[in-house]
Amino acid sequence: MLASDSKQDNKKVLTRDNMNPHVRAAEYAVRGELAIKSEKLKEELAQGISHPFKSVVACNIGNPQALNQKPITFFRQVASLVEYPDLLSDENAELTSKLYPSDAIARAKLLLKHIGSIGAYSHSQGIPQIREDVAKFISGRDGYPADASKIYLTQGASAGVQLTLQMIVEHSNVGIMIPIPQYPLYTATLAVLNAKPVPYYLDESKGWGLTTEELQRSFDEAAKSGIETRALVIINPGNPTGQCLTEENMRQIVDFCHTNKVILLADEVYQTNIYMPEERPFHSFKKVLKSMGSKYEGQELISYHSISKGMIGECGRRGGYFECEGMDTSILEEIYKISSISLCPNVQGQIMVDLMVNPPKKGDASYALYQKEYDAIYHSLVSRAKKLEDTFNSMEGYSCNSADGAMYLFPQIQLSKKAVAAAKEANKAPDQFYCLAMLDATGVCMVAGSGFGQVDGTAHFRSTFLPPPELFDEFCSSIKKFHNDFMNKYRD
């Protein structure tokens, strides 16, 4: 008889009880209970099971192309050419020139000259020529030099954030300052790393403003409990709150970091999602830091960017980068070492980073179409953001700050005592209870404010403004109707 036959029980080696407890503790609300339930509703609709709505609207995630946003034509032309290099051969030249503009063909050839095959591993830090293009983009944007050797291409900004936080968290008493409300990539990653989140609160009454008094309060409070705070995360423009920092405020933040000896982690993935460019233009922390002179020379700063946002929305390709400023050379080597364990970021994602930072220029064959597509997406985002903000602010018990940037609105909702009691009865946070009811009634999937953190006793939810323009009015009306019915059902 085989030894294995004698094993009667099928006890699993790995269970929730004995798995890594820090992984178990991690939560990521953007794809939590509401998102999971929305997927189930989508399947039921596909099976013909009826619901009071025809389709599920995923407003829980900034995923533009999942809501019919079209990709930028030039980007996909180049991506398709590098994917099938035979199209670039002399024998196919006539056919290809009928299908593709000359600048897309030229760009694809140039990329392949640097890359060889997109099926090959690339340099672990990312393809050198693409990092040079990123450096050129950064120095052109900021007016200060950027060094390609301090730029790392990544599988989306998420991978860059996770890698750099992993570098910083030496032990479980290391604190990382995070905004409340915050994008849950940060709390989830800190949970996995068994680090201490050190929350600082954005001021909703001041357009989600951030003061250095609040930063200092948070830092000092953590220090009192023995936490060694080593970094400050700033998301600018904000997710979920959409605020865009003023240059003056940014200088104060850099000074705070310098005074308290903390690394500044600048999440700038929404740097082109700027909807009030006159009143609140985007400034990079790299530019602000370099403009502050020699006193701040050596301040450690890591800035993150991504192809998932902006007018590009190529989320699924997983492309992005982070730039290190003021970091010790030995740390740059360690970052390279960690990057090399994963071999390399995917090459199509790297190519999309190159296209993001080096798009068609005036005079190029594709420039007119590129600019037309880019502007159309931008103006549509501006108008949908405003329309949804106005819808929210027209609803009983809602108050919603405008979105200076990013892709989200984060309204506060005043729920009745009856609704709060019903939520308690259902063992749900009030905003989670409200969002579940909205999902059941309309098919619209939001993310409850409790998933981002909020001032105790308040209730919010986050919505994208990404439903397609042709469905946007219907989307707004369905939310308004749901809300009226909900408020009447639970009126005190």
Ligand SMILES: Cc1ncc(COP(=O)(O)O)c(CN[C@@H]2CONC2=O)c1O
């Ligand atoms: C502030 C912020 N940083 C980083 C990321 C990660 O982006 P990558 O796709 O480059 O890894 C996101 C994604 N935004 C998530 C995804 O969609 N909705 C969100 O809140 C984000 O909002």
